[in-house]
Amino acid sequence: MSEPAGPAASVALFGTSADPPTLGHRTLLEELTDHYPQVRTWASDNPFKTHGAPLAVRASLLEALVDGLEKPGLRLDQSLSSPRAVETLERARQQWPDAELVFVVGSDLLPQIQRWYAADEILHRCRLAVVPRLGWPLDSLQIDQLNRRGGQVEVLPLQIPAAASSTIRRHPDPQLVPPELWPVLLEQNLYGLRSCLASRPPLR
Template sequence: MSDSAGQPASVALFGTSADPPTLGHRSLLAGLSQRYPLVRTWASDNPFKSHGAPLAVRAALLEAVVEGLGSPNLRLDQSLSSPRALDTLERAARQWPQAELVFVVGSDLLPQIQRWYAADEILRRCRLAVVPRLGWPLDSLQIDQLNRRGGQVEVLPLQIPATASSAIRRHPDPQLVPPELWQVLLEQNLYGLRSCQASRPPLR
């Protein structure tokens, strides 16, 4: 839903290293596009991680997932990409000055948020939406602490497949990779998946 000026009531923002994108990323983006009037995603560099592919390649992989979903309110926007969440929120606020910004994170990141750069400012600028991930149970104490610091934390009732990019990097498994990514993965021989070509799932 949008207001009379054409601004969406809310914008869901989901950044990820997408190294590589998994069926979990695909499921999450599909769920967000059904809950929010506008969804934007991007590939990002995590300064605390080493990555298996350059940022431009990971952005192209994530865009392929977005295009495969075909949701009109979902788009990749690399201009929002930054290692700092505050930078992303400032850029998003310039694009949608009247919209509520919903910053989406997995439950695995919940313990880190209070240590993020300018955490209080981040919590002031957005609603924080937490997506449960298997193996990373929600900690109600951490949520309470964020709310006491001025946050607005909500837990999204989404069921995400138990897939992780790190697991694919360690043990390449075609069954965990969205089918629309195969052409790029094979052409560029990324993540060791070329050796698994015979067992890749069929395109749908």
Template sequence: MSESAGQPASVALFGTSADPPTLGHRSLLEGLSRRYPLVRTWASDNPFKSHGAPLAMRAALLEAVVEGLESPNLRVDQSLSSPRALDTLERAARQWPEAELVFVVGSDLLPQIQRWYATDEILRRCRLAVVPRLGWPLDSLQIEQLNRRGGRVEVLPLQIPATASSAIRRHPDPQLVPPELWPVLLEQNLYGLRSCLASRPPLR
């Protein structure tokens, strides 16, 4: 923390559709909480996707994952949620005016960033941290292009399990879901996992 301002030196920001959160999300959040003094995450609506559960429910699922990690510097902050990254960064800057904002994305999003709304302003306001995802190799040309536009791109040395929310939605598999989510998933009968679990031995 900055003693003079009472602010962290940096804040890692990670938004996700959390549809549903996976073991990969859990691993990433755990890695971020070890690397940065403050981490904030939120569930978001992606205008280019259809979602399997309402935003409020996905936020509750993400909250369950965060609570299970028990990291004091990690918290869900739904006030940061917006379809536009620039809105999120502006809100974060009002909360932590003295901190460096680190906007975390998976390597699958690298090709999209240059088409985001106000890309140059986004790159000016934050450091961009890229997390490698299996099946989405890092594109050095994309990183170079972002840096030429004024970006400060870093690749995080985190090992994330090869899990994807879309795969769970297509083929429900209890082994890919963090155990903290089961009470809500079963109560709400989300993502077809209740019927899937009924055909398997109880999880321990």
């Protein structure tokens, strides 16, 4: 069943490993709701990564983050999750047949996109919105190459905190964890963060 979005509406699509979600994810999702009327996010399995928690657990963490933000246009939609972006776009098009689909990626993924499965099809099915990440400078040549292949690439002027999931997995730090996640993290003893209980941020 498709959702009414209107012919000129945009739907921003942001998939992430959410392993675990960080303050960076929180800020990004909040900022995206200021740019797009509808934002959908989901937890995904990256075939090139080893994950610290099962997909269902990571989806629960991301859902807690989304619920805590309380943004009307933001929702978790786990049905969009796929290791292949082209499959996600196919599912999104079924839901929003008339909307403009905006696929959101971090600048760290920019060098990989041309090697993605069905890259040309992806570029023709959506607009790419690139979010700058600290340590991954934007490469104008890569953006030009994507545009020459039929892409529509835009760079979002967002300031996202440098809080990487990989950093939390290696060095658990409560200061990088959104407060909405603590009930699930502590209940399931994830990412070694229970040992940081004494210094965790207050629950909301």
